[in-house]
Amino acid sequence: MxxxxxxxxxxxxxxxxxxMLTALPLPDWAVNxxxxxxxxxxxxxxxxxxxxxxxxxxxxxxxxxxxxxGSILGQNALGMILIALLTINSHQQMRAYPLLxxxxxxxxxxxxxxxxxxxxxxxxxxxxxxxxxxxPAITSMLLWPWLFIILRDVRRKHRIS
Amino acid sequence: MVAExxxxxxxxxxxxxxxxxxxxxYVVNLPVELTEWASKTLVTHNTLLKKNxxxxxxxxxxxxxxxxxxxxxxxxxxLRELLESSFEINxxxxxxxxxxxxxxxxRKQVVINKGLREGAYEGQPIVSSNGIMGQVIHVGPFSSxxxxxxxxxxxxxxxxxxxxxxxxxxxxGNNDKLFLEYLPNNxxxxxxxLVVSSGLAHRFPSGYPVGIIxxxxxxxxxxxAKIMMKPSAQLSQLRExxxxxxxxxxxxxxxxxxxxxxxxxx
Numbered sequence: 001m002x003x004x005x006x007x008x009x010x011x012x013x014x015x016x017x018x019x020m021l022t023a024l025p026l027p028d029w030a031v032n033x034x035x036x037x038x039x040x041x042x043x044x045x046x047x048x049x050x051x052x053x054x055x056x057x058x059x060x061x062x063x064x065x066x067x068x069x070g071s072i073l074g075q076n077a078l079g080m081i082l083i084a085l086l087t088i089n090s091h092q093q094m095r096a097y098p099l100l101x102x103x104x105x106x107x108x109x110x111x112x113x114x115x116x117x118x119x120x121x122x123x124x125x126x127x128x129x130x131x132x133x134x135x136p137a138i139t140s141m142l143l144w145p146w147l148f149i150i151l152r153d154v155r156r157k158h159r160i161s
Numbered sequence: 162m163v164a165e166x167x168x169x170x171x172x173x174x175x176x177x178x179x180x181x182x183x184x185x186x187y188v189v190n191l192p193v194e195l196t197e198w199a200s201k202t203l204v205t206h207n208t209l210l211k212k213n214x215x216x217x218x219x220x221x222x223x224x225x226x227x228x229x230x231x232x233x234x235x236x237x238x239x240l241r242e243l244l245e246s247s248f249e250i251n252x253x254x255x256x257x258x259x260x261x262x263x264x265x266x267x268r269k270q271v272v273i274n275k276g277l278r279e280g281a282y283e284g285q286p287i288v289s290s291n292g293i294m295g296q297v298i299h300v301g302p303f304s305s306x307x308x309x310x311x312x313x314x315x316x317x318x319x320x321x322x323x324x325x326x327x328x329x330x331x332x333x334g335n336n337d338k339l340f341l342e343y344l345p346n347n348x349x350x351x352x353x354x355l356v357v358s359s360g361l362a363h364r365f366p367s368g369y370p371v372g373i374i375x376x377x378x379x380x381x382x383x384x385x386a387k388i389m390m391k392p393s394a395q396l397s398q399l400r401e402x403x404x405x406x407x408x409x410x411x412x413x414x415x416x417x418x419x420x421x422x423x424x425x426x427x
Contacts, residue, residue, distance in 0.1 A: 016185060023189045023262040031266050067178040068186065069265040070272075070299065070306045073171055121267070127313045127334055128267045 007160030011053070014041050014151065015061060023068055032132035035140040036110055038065055039083055043106055044151045046087035047094055049161060058084035075120050079113045086112070099145045107141035172300075176277070179301025186262045186272060186304065193261040197400075252366055253406040255279060257287075259399060260304060269312035269334065269396075271295075275404060276303045284364055286405045292370040292393030293317070293358055294402055309396055310371070311336050318361035319371050321354050330356065330371055330390065336397045339372050341388040346379050348386060356390055366407035 018037040026034060038061055045053040062077030069076065086109050087094070094102055114137055121128045155161075257275040264270045275281055277300050285297040287307050295309040308315055313334035319341070320327045326348060331340045344350065354374040360367025372390035379386050 019182070019185050020189050023186055025189075025193075025261045025263050031263065034263075034266075063174075063178055064182055067175055067299075067301075068182045068262070070268065070270045071265045073175055125314055126265075126267055130267070133267065 007155070007158045010154060010158050010160060011045055011049075014045070014154070019064060019068060022065065032130070033135045033139050035143050036113070036136045039080065039110060039113060040106060040140050040144060040147055041151070042080060042083060043087050043109065044148060046084050047091050048151070048155055050088045050091045053084070054088070055081050055084050072120065072124060075117060078120075079116050082116060083109055083113050099148060102148065103141045103144040106144045107137050110137035110140050113137075172283075175299055176301050179276075179299065179304065183301060183303050186260055189262050190260045255404045255406075257402050257404050259402065264306070267334065268314075269295075269309035269332065269336065270298070271307050271309065272304050273307055273402060273404075274304055276301045276305050278302060279404075280406070281305045281404060286365045286407060288369055288403050288405055289394040289399050289401075290403075291395065292372070293365060294394045294396060294399065296364065297404075307402075309336075310394075311339060311392060311396060316342075317365055317371070318359045319356045320359040321350060322357045322370075323351075323354055324349055326350070327359055327361070328356075328388075337391055339390050339392055341374075341390060342385065344386055344388055345384065346386045350374060350377060350386070350388060352377065366405055 015038065018041040021037040022034070042053070042058055042061060046058075058080040059077050062075075062080035063073065065071075065076040065080070066073050090105075094105060097105065111134065114134055118128055118133065255275065257273040257279075260272040260274055262272055264272070273287070281297055281300050283297055283300055287294045287296060293310060295307045295312075295315070297305045298308045299306040309332070310317055310330065311332040311334065313332050315332040316329050318327065319330045326344070328341045328344050331342050333340060341350075341356070352374055356371045356374065358365045358367055358369045358371055370393040372392045374388060375391045376389040377386060378388075
């Protein structure tokens, strides 16, 4: 089997699950704490197989997310592209970091992503002044070590590289 | 991105992408659908009988009201004919169901399971059994996104049912609060007044309840009173909604209103 084709289905599946988790209804108090699922799964795959998951896929994911979320077309797409770029550029160093340090870096990437989303929201006139707006970066950081281990096991089991 | 709301070809892209996302949303909604189905199927005989009895009584009361309504409508029509203004209150409606998926936080939007196939269009008014709920902003083949009237970017023209005073109801981002704007401090408004849509702007049909005045406060030095109202539609607990295809009603009524105000001013 062609090495570069192997596991495409698994990667696509992980993104679909991530979008489903984003769409899952939560109680009102928990809504703003929802981790940025698609973004962290994207970070993982950019880290693990940077030659396969690139800007184009990030852009497409962002568009899907925009449609799902009802935001302006291209808003999340821009954010996803930036996340993919940051991760691919730093994947060598990031791989060498211990999990906790990776998590902190993920937190910074997501804060940057949320900042871009925030600026666009301000421009469009959506009120996002609540402090919980920034919470997904924190919850994603806390979740990162587990996500990393789970996806790594999946990746090894299916020999995706 | 900035141009998106103003470009027509981006609508096609969004519509296409929506059909890709719809299966995902459908799967997310499945558990809700299943519990609904289970609670419908697994009821006792007694409950059904009781419910049936209750519905029969309700129907009796409603049909009594409807008899009077028919007479009133005929009378209204006659009076309007005297005023040479046409009036039609029948609109085409369709029942749609909400899909339980989460959208962008900080915005008030919901997804419904009717789209282009059923003839939904952008800007279409959506009402519930108790009042106006919102309008369609994106249409996909099988689903559409509805912006609720409580979104902080939403405004709709309204009037006080008691005296016809016109205003604009602006969303606050909070599901049980709307602001009434541009009403002077001495405006004739009381707590508990019913606010209905005025049909100006030709988007929402006129005469649907929007909310009830809940709080009036006068800020010294401000030209306008701060008026808060509670939406009539229970926006956070709805499951079934009505899509409305309004006809020219709104326009006709406005013409009549404007003519009469002009005459009053003379």
